[in-house]
Amino acid sequence: MKKGTKRICSLVLLVLIALLLFWLEANKSGQGMLISILQKSAILAIVAVSMNLLNGFTGLFSLGQAGFMSIGAYITAILTIPVVNLDGVYYMNGVAPWVRALKEGMEAGPSWLQSVYPFLALIVGGLVAAGFAALIGIPVLRLKSDYLAIATLGFSEIIRAIFSSPQMDTITNGSYGLNKVPTFPKFFGLPSLFTPFIIAGVTIALMVLLINSSYGRAFKAIREDEVAAEAMGISLFRHKELSFVVSSFFTAISGGLLAMFMRSIEAKTFSIALTYDILLIVVIGGIGSVSGSVLSAFLVTASKEWWLRFFDQPLTIGGWQVPLFRTGFRMVIFSILLMAVVLFYRRGIMGNSEFSWDGVARLPGRIKGWFSRKRPAHEAAGGDGI
Amino acid sequence: MLNISNLKVNYGGIEAVKGISFTVPEKSIVTLIGANGAGKSTTLRAIAGLVPIKGGTIEFLGKQISGLPSEKIVGTGITLVPEGRRVFPDLTVLENIKIGAYLRKDDLTDDINWVYDLFPRLKERSWQLAGTLSGGEQQMLAVGRALMSRPKLIMMDEPSLGLAPLIVQGIFDIIKEINRQGVTILLIEQNANLALRAADYGYVLETGNITLDGTGAELLENEDVKAAYLGKKKK
Numbered sequence: 001m002k003k004g005t006k007r008i009c010s011l012v013l014l015v016l017i018a019l020l021l022f023w024l025e026a027n028k029s030g031q032g033m034l035i036s037i038l039q040k041s042a043i044l045a046i047v048a049v050s051m052n053l054l055n056g057f058t059g060l061f062s063l064g065q066a067g068f069m070s071i072g073a074y075i076t077a078i079l080t081i082p083v084v085n086l087d088g089v090y091y092m093n094g095v096a097p098w099v100r101a102l103k104e105g106m107e108a109g110p111s112w113l114q115s116v117y118p119f120l121a122l123i124v125g126g127l128v129a130a131g132f133a134a135l136i137g138i139p140v141l142r143l144k145s146d147y148l149a150i151a152t153l154g155f156s157e158i159i160r161a162i163f164s165s166p167q168m169d170t171i172t173n174g175s176y177g178l179n180k181v182p183t184f185p186k187f188f189g190l191p192s193l194f195t196p197f198i199i200a201g202v203t204i205a206l207m208v209l210l211i212n213s214s215y216g217r218a219f220k221a222i223r224e225d226e227v228a229a230e231a232m233g234i235s236l237f238r239h240k241e242l243s244f245v246v247s248s249f250f251t252a253i254s255g256g257l258l259a260m261f262m263r264s265i266e267a268k269t270f271s272i273a274l275t276y277d278i279l280l281i282v283v284i285g286g287i288g289s290v291s292g293s294v295l296s297a298f299l300v301t302a303s304k305e306w307w308l309r310f311f312d313q314p315l316t317i318g319g320w321q322v323p324l325f326r327t328g329f330r331m332v333i334f335s336i337l338l339m340a341v342v343l344f345y346r347r348g349i350m351g352n353s354e355f356s357w358d359g360v361a362r363l364p365g366r367i368k369g370w371f372s373r374k375r376p377a378h379e380a381a382g383g384d385g386i
Numbered sequence: 387m388l389n390i391s392n393l394k395v396n397y398g399g400i401e402a403v404k405g406i407s408f409t410v411p412e413k414s415i416v417t418l419i420g421a422n423g424a425g426k427s428t429t430l431r432a433i434a435g436l437v438p439i440k441g442g443t444i445e446f447l448g449k450q451i452s453g454l455p456s457e458k459i460v461g462t463g464i465t466l467v468p469e470g471r472r473v474f475p476d477l478t479v480l481e482n483i484k485i486g487a488y489l490r491k492d493d494l495t496d497d498i499n500w501v502y503d504l505f506p507r508l509k510e511r512s513w514q515l516a517g518t519l520s521g522g523e524q525q526m527l528a529v530g531r532a533l534m535s536r537p538k539l540i541m542m543d544e545p546s547l548g549l550a551p552l553i554v555q556g557i558f559d560i561i562k563e564i565n566r567q568g569v570t571i572l573l574i575e576q577n578a579n580l581a582l583r584a585a586d587y588g589y590v591l592e593t594g595n596i597t598l599d600g601t602g603a604e605l606l607e608n609e610d611v612k613a614a615y616l617g618k619k620k621k
Contacts, residue, residue: 214484214488217477217481217484217485217488218485218488220474220476220477220481221474221477221485221488223476224474224475224476224477225472225473225474227436227468227472228468228472228473228474229474229485230436230456230457231434231436231456231460231465231466231468231472232460232465232485232486232488232531232532232535233456233457233459233460233461233465233488233489233535234457234485234488235455235456235457288476352476
């Protein structure tokens with residue numbers, strides 16, 4: 001495919017996405033379900049890509065995502081809950097005086113500044129998480145594979161325990177969690193519905209830039225062979241630390257967005273199950289593929305929350321009540337689908353290749369290939385990605 | 387150029403290198419030969435800063451480099467071609483080559499062309515994944531990758547390992563060619579015959595000690611070397 005054609009295709013895709021967003025904005029009340037699924041997918045796409053940066057590109061198997069997300073979520077929530085709502089939110093234990101003072105100070109600022117506070121809150125959350133990552137990275141990044149996974153998992157659980165501890169009652173509201181978190185802010189006058197998508201686009205683009213830079217090449221070298229990378233003059237510790245810090249920063253940003261999306265958070269939200277959900281997205285999408293992670297964030301979220309919903313309702317065909325169709329059955333189907341995907345696409349939907357228009361152009365041929373016995377040559381030669 | 391004196395290295399709980407001293411003069415090919423477990427690889431890894439040293443000094447171009455982290459040592463102009471090639475299998479040939487120049491910030495085009503001139507095969511395969519190359523091609527890639535840091539001294543750990551004799555000959559021709567272009571070479575080999583023929587000077591390493599040294603030709607004629615490494619009977 002020619003370069004010009006590809007550019008036109010990309011442009012058309014962007015316009016279609018924008019049109020979809022404007023259409024959703026116009027039909028907000030009727031399409032609430034679709035909007036919330038797409039927004040959640042965009043938020044999860046950010047974590048999935050940042051987890052992929054760490055696990056897929058640097059080869060560091062970390063399971064601390066939920067912990068870093070909770071840091072971002074709590075900081076964003078605390079900074080954005082309006083002062084008028086403070087007493088209602090902290091009705092059990094009251095709010096720490098310095099938190100109230102800080103927030104009153106913030107609300108005294110000029111209005112243009114107040115309109116960027118939500119974005120600042122996201123960035124502050126990201127920076128704090130990055131700071132934590134830098135600190136725990138020093139001891140933890142000496143570990144490899146399973147051991148690193150266990151250490152980061154432990155960190156994530158510790159963070160969760162701290163946020164829900166009674167000692168933190170006046171700041172994080174302990175086990176009651178925080179609510180009345182304002183929804184997404186407006187982004188330069190665009191409707192607030194657009195914000196998660198714009199932030200997802202920007203953060204993912206930044207991570208792609210990093211992956212394609214010479215740092216990204218060093219990350220991949222470390223993933224492939226640490227000894228050889230070290231012999232080439234790549235400092236293992238510095239690069240692992242960089243990857244860990246950057247990944248944690250974006251993970252926390254998505255945590256902050258999740259707080260805005262859910263409007264209320266509690267420590268339980270950020271249990272290990274959340275990390276597994278993200279790991280699932282990364283594995284299904286393809287470890288080492290950014291576009292795979294994005295694609296699978298939307299696919300997994302949509303099938304979990306939407307496409308499979310009808311399995312949860314009782315179904316009657318011609319007076320015959322179909323057995324098994326009841327609440328929770330959708331998760332059974334979902335798990336079976338997961339197993340099927342993993343069996344047939346062992347390296348995820350995209351493997352470690354990226355989305356390209358050439359791949360899309362080949363897709364019809366491949367689909368035909370599935371139904372005819374003869375497999376097309378490029379598929380027989382290997383390569384799972386489209 | 388490189389002066390090693392009384393180098394001691396522990397590896398895996400044992401003293402693998404027990405106080406060896408040798409020098410590598412500028413623009414020469416020096417080889418360390420010895421059986422498995424003699425401490426050859428450990429010596430190279432210690433010079434490259436990949437394993438900590440226990441005692442002694444390593445001096446390069448008049449400066450102490452022992453104790454420096456490996457990225458600083460690469461910066462001084464020493465590169466290691468690790469044992470078993472260790473190319474990055476899921477990256478393309480070109481990406482592998484570029485990683486070799488990781489510490490450099492200047493333009494790489496000339497050097498990439500230089501490597502492609504030395505190894506035309508790599509140019510043909512520049513978009514192929516390194517893991518799909520044959521053993522000989524991977525060895526070429528490992529050498530080419532190491533050359534990208536523009537080293538003054540290149541250390542090669544058993545470049546003939548697991549390669550067919552014809553290909554090994556090709557690799558040695560290229561080693562000599564690189565040396566002719568002004569790069570000093572420290573070579574480790576089990577294939578003593580080939581290594582000594584190529585080398586200006588050689589050292590025989592046995593269980594962590596240097597037991598013999600001499601020019602390549604001298605060692606080739608030495609009765610003990612012949613018996614132990616060249617498979618010829620003592621007269």
